[in-house]
Amino acid sequence: MDIIKLPGVELARLIKSGETSAAEVLEATLSRIKEVDQHLNAFVNLDVSGARTQARLADQMVADNAAEDLPALHGVPFTVKDLLNTAGVRSTYGSRAFAAYIPDTDAVGVSRMRQAGAILVGKTTTPEFAMKVTTDSLLCGITRNPWNTRLTSGGSSGGAGVAVATGMGTLAVSTDGGGSARIPAAVCGVLGLKPTLGAIPHETWPFHFGNNSTVSINSRTVPDLAAMLNAMSGAHPSDPLSRRLRRPVEIAKDPELKLKGKRLLMIPSMGGNTVDQEMLESVEAMLSLLASSGMNIEVASSDPIKFDSSIFSNLLTTNLAARVRSMTQQQQALLDPGLHQLLEGSGYHSDGVQLQQQAIERSRLYDRVETIFSEFDFIVTPTVTARPPPADSDGVQRVNIGGEMLPLSRWWIHLALANMTGHPAISIPCGFIGESLPTGLNVMAGWDSEQELLDLAALIAVLKPWMDRWPEFNV
Template identity: 35%
Template structure:
């Protein structure tokens, strides 16, 4: 794939700025890729091509006039279908919103448009983001670009697939239990979970909860940092975006471009499971193989983990509170129109008492403080980004891992939600393929507030590993994927 749509976002933006590529040409290349490839994977479920063409024309006119150009000027972007877009169908993957057309943009979407991004369409997600398999009753399932018979994970699965196949150079995502990181790992792209409050999120009903965040997805670390820089702000609509009065704390220069860092000065902790995540033997073996190729570049790389005891229970209880706030009335009034994952979360939440919530919040604080002690002697943590290799999209979730039953439908996401519970930043970096020939993601976890550090380490590793086929970012062969028409028809005809 050597079309304009395969350029990195950074390079495409540079060419637009120097008139080496027009926004209209880039957009048309992305549209052509969507039309050629999306029938095989079902990632870009709602399209806005005509308005995008008008926006690209306006972007090129601004270049011709010599206007000051914003950071994302002329770059097509896919928006996750959980984020409302003015005049463009936004379903949340739910039959309740199958025909919903918002009258205004979500706050983050509006800021991305102001930064020059051109919305090309909406990317698929599970119903209300519940679950890490991107399938729903409105749009069907999204297939993995390396094998459409397999899951692309989720809930930002549509964005990950759109990026991996060149439908757009940047996409938005969100993350509670790994919804940015899991599909990034499954599809061979970069997904970054920022510190809560760094990217404003005014759709979070529990404004002081740090579990759900909005963040960037792209094919390279630099592209991800570019998008993050456009997303981050001191927006008072998000109560977690604490700042110093009269000062700008969150500024683009802090994230893009990622500054160089000497890996040989880093004290690294390596863990295949954080001491509790149910990690597949194949993933453990692949993780060890990949690390064996580069762990020597650090000052120290020891097998160690923060004490994560109690993380499962904390996440299960606190996660359920968000579902009660957002979906209790839907389950009560129209249960037949609500899927099994959402119903299960609401039913679970109703079983907990105020005492249970108090204990969970106390335990979360204790876990957080243990992490802070751990980071006094470690700079970063490296783990697999996900606990299993991609499985069939028909499997709603992994009910067992290596024959051992999982405790909930989201238990297999424990590698990701270990980080969510303590609010640390983390990125999933593509590091070649696993033993099944599917993408493998390395999770890089930073200290409290260490978003820029995580991106710097990721960028350095990306450059270091790019020259080795065993660790370079894999690229899907969409000619192979497109021949799987039978699976495509099954995805779209029903679940």
């Protein structure tokens, strides 16, 4: 039994039945981190002492209780992106300005994972304030892709994607403010779910009503993803958008039957983007499999949503500028120069009318997406439009698409649509290109339709399994 390759729900079953122990699972995970992370740099810090204490308590609970009385993820290690607070464990947000910050309380999602029995192993890497789609920072250095260490892991939840892909923690709590959970999922070969806005309470950012970010999930298997979503979702007073009734998600016994006849719209040119040919062929091959399973597939020749990514860019920089303004001068001096450069544009100088115009445009975008969902059940794009760029970019943010070096935004910006409208979206592994580089299928569904996204992921897991394929990275 190779513990590090087992799904979280299976580990929980084995721990609760006494076939293995939480301590044994934890030590196997820590051993894997020691072996692998020196080459990939997925962790900011570990909580070894705290995790060992919790593992001992978990094993004592197994001795004292019936298996059915123990929580769903009892004894299973999990990781948390270093953008979310963890009580008693350093939380830096990827910034030197917060390098020594230790919160007193957990983020709601983290607290709920602990309540579900999971054991926090450590914090995974993020660029400063999650403001890049490559995971590197002055504080922590570069996080590398396990399939090819010369390439980026994606971001901003790069550490989460790498940890799941390599067995350094089977369950990863991440965030997604513009594709941040889905990009690493695609390039690392795992699942990345951005739930509906508010599905999982997200109180870390100080604005409740203008948010574009969600607490998200990276996992290798659909059952693990479902278990984490059920553990973390639900109303909480700290996030007004969470205060609605939600049903638990389930694993479909026959996802092909459930999805038969469902309508899927593929938009390859979302936001005016172009897609590299090998990436497009990988996605088209997956769509052919879905069509053969009884789904109705339609490909748009243009972008019917007319997604203008500048709306997202303006919102992102304005929100960040407001946060930076609240920092002390000493903290601001420690920020990455690239972050200051990003904010030198309109972010610092937006006026009230401009902000209201952004809100109106965001609402109109939502309306256009809802029009599509009146005819289709799913909207699909490639998760990223080309192979990942180099990890060591020396600040040059460009990507090769069809032999042309283009701004890095052309690699991912279409993903921000779901963040602007609040709809749930998932990146599902859909094959490999080139030298065994994973590809991902980005799928959006209607508000609170996570169940349908999980059904589709479960079907793809049957049609083209990815769960047992692991990277053999070159050191």
